[in-house]
Amino acid sequence: MRANKCVALALGLLPLASASASAVTINTGSDRGDANLILTAVFNDAGSELTSGSVVIWDTQAADPTDAGLGSYVTTTTTADSNLAAGVVHQSSILNQGIGMICVYGPHQVLTADSTDRPVTSGDAVGTTTVAGQVGTGTGLGVLLRTSGSSVDRENEWIFINPSNAE
Numbered sequence: 207m208r209a210n211k212c213v214a215l216a217l218g219l220l221p222l223a224s225a226s227a228s229a230v231t232i233n234t235g236s237d238r239g240d241a242n243l244i245l246t247a248v249f250n251d252a253g254s255e256l257t258s259g260s261v262v263i264w265d266t267q268a269a270d271p272t273d274a275g276l277g278s279y280v281t282t283t284t285t286a287d288s289n290l291a292a293g294v295v296h297q298s299s300i301l302n303q304g305i306g307m308i309c310v311y312g313p314h315q316v317l318t319a320d321s322t323d324r325p326v327t328s329g330d331a332v333g334t335t336t337v338a339g340q341v342g343t344g345t346g347l348g349v350l351l352r353t354s355g356s357s358v359d360r361e362n363e364w365i366f367i368n369p370s371n372a373e
Contacts, residue, residue, distance in 0.1 A: 243312035248292070250300040252281040257299050259317040259362055260339035261347060262308060263290035280308065287333040287344040291369040310369065313351060315362040316341050328353055332365055346370055 250256050251265045260282065268279035280292050293310040300306030316332075319340035328351065333344030337359060341347055351364040 282338040316365040
C-alpha cells in the first residue's frame with residue numbers, strides 16, 4: 207500500500223518536473239509589495255548568456271521552435287521599438303542554449319540604455335533599443351515606473367512589463 211502511495215505521489219509530481227514551458231503567476235512578496243508577475247519559460251537562442259534585466263524578443267528565426275519542447279525561443283535585438291518584444295530575464299542569468307524564466311507582465315527591474323537612447327522619465331513608454339538587451343524611450347515593452355535619474359547605460363530601472371507586440 208505504501209509503495210502505491212509513493213508511485214502515485216511521483217506520478218502526480220511528474221508534470222512539475224517536465225521541461226515544457228508554461229506561464230506561471232507568482233507573488234514575489236519582496237520590497238515591491240505583493241506585486242504579481244507573469245513568468246514564462248523560454249529557450250535562450252541569443253548566442254550568449256542573458257543576464258538579469260536583459261530585454262529579449264521572440265526569436266522568429268529559430269529552427270523549429272514549436273516542436274523542440276524547450277519553450278519559446280528568445281534572443282536580443284539592436285532594432286529600436288521591435289514589435290517582437292517578449293519580456294525581461296527574471297533570473298540571474300540564462301545560459302546560451304539554456305532554458306530560463308522571463309517576466310512577460312508586471313513590475314520588473316530592466317537594464318536601460320539611458321545614455322544612448324535618451325534618458326527616459328517616469329511614465330514614458332519604453333521599447334527595445336539599438337543597444338542589445340536594453341530598453342529605452344519608445345514603444346512595445348511597457349512603461350517606466352521609476353527612474354534613478356542616472357544617464358548611464360545598463361542602469362536598472364523599474365518598468366511595468368506589458369509587451370504590446372503591435373506593428
